[in-house]
Structures are given as C-alpha cells and as structure tokens.
Amino acid sequence: xxxxxxxxxxxxxxxxxxEGAVLVSPDGLAIASVLxxxxxxxxxxxxxxxxxxLGERVATELEKGELExxxxxxxxxxxxxxxxxxxxxxxxxAPADAKLGLLLMEIKRAAKQIEELLG
Numbered sequence: 001x002x003x004x005x006x007x008x009x010x011x012x013x014x015x016x017x018x019e020g021a022v023l024v025s026p027d028g029l030a031i032a033s034v035l036x037x038x039x040x041x042x043x044x045x046x047x048x049x050x051x052x053x054l055g056e057r058v059a060t061e062l063e064k065g066e067l068e069x070x071x072x073x074x075x076x077x078x079x080x081x082x083x084x085x086x087x088x089x090x091x092x093x094a095p096a097d098a099k100l101g102l103l104l105m106e107i108k109r110a111a112k113q114i115e116e117l118l119g
Contacts, residue, residue, distance in 0.1 A: 005032035008113050016106035024048045024089040048091040052081050087118045
C-alpha cells in the first residue's frame, strides 16, 4: 500500500510543481514521503501532526468549524498541511513562486485519492 501512497505523492509534486510531500499518521509517524534529501522525514511528520492538532484546537475554540488546511508561508516557500478525516495528514512543500491555485487543486485531488486508499 505504501507504493500507492508514494505514487500519489509523486503526482502531486509533478503536477503542482511542489518540492516534496509527506503523508503522516495522526500520531506523527510518516506513512509515506517524497522529500528532498536535506529534509528529515521524521521531523516533518512530527511537526505536521502537531501543527494540525493545534490548528484543529484553534478552529474549535474560535468556532470556525472543521479545520481543512493550514498554510505556513516563509520567504522561501510554503508548507501546506491538509487533514484527511481523522486518518492522516498530507503535507506539501512548495517554492515561493508556486501557483497556489494549481497547488491547492492538486492537494485536494491527492487528499481524496489517499482517503480512498485508507478506506
């Protein structure tokens, strides 16, 4: 099954011009990843689960409904975390010049495919 996840991640990277992607369990363990060599999979996985958990708490406390995505924007690019029900977190790294509309569309498509794979 990990091979299917990696295929989905590779398609997101290719079609959206992303730099990498990771699929994380709710407890912060990497399920699958396609990341640049200088990026630590375990650290990204732990950070992704932690930030999504915090984001969910913020959305609940401020009565903003169910959290869909979190964006982290730095001077050199983006990291977008998307919850896939209560089953996983999809994190995508993108450069600063990424076409966000295309990126968000590809993330949505990938999240749906991953949800189907997870059952």
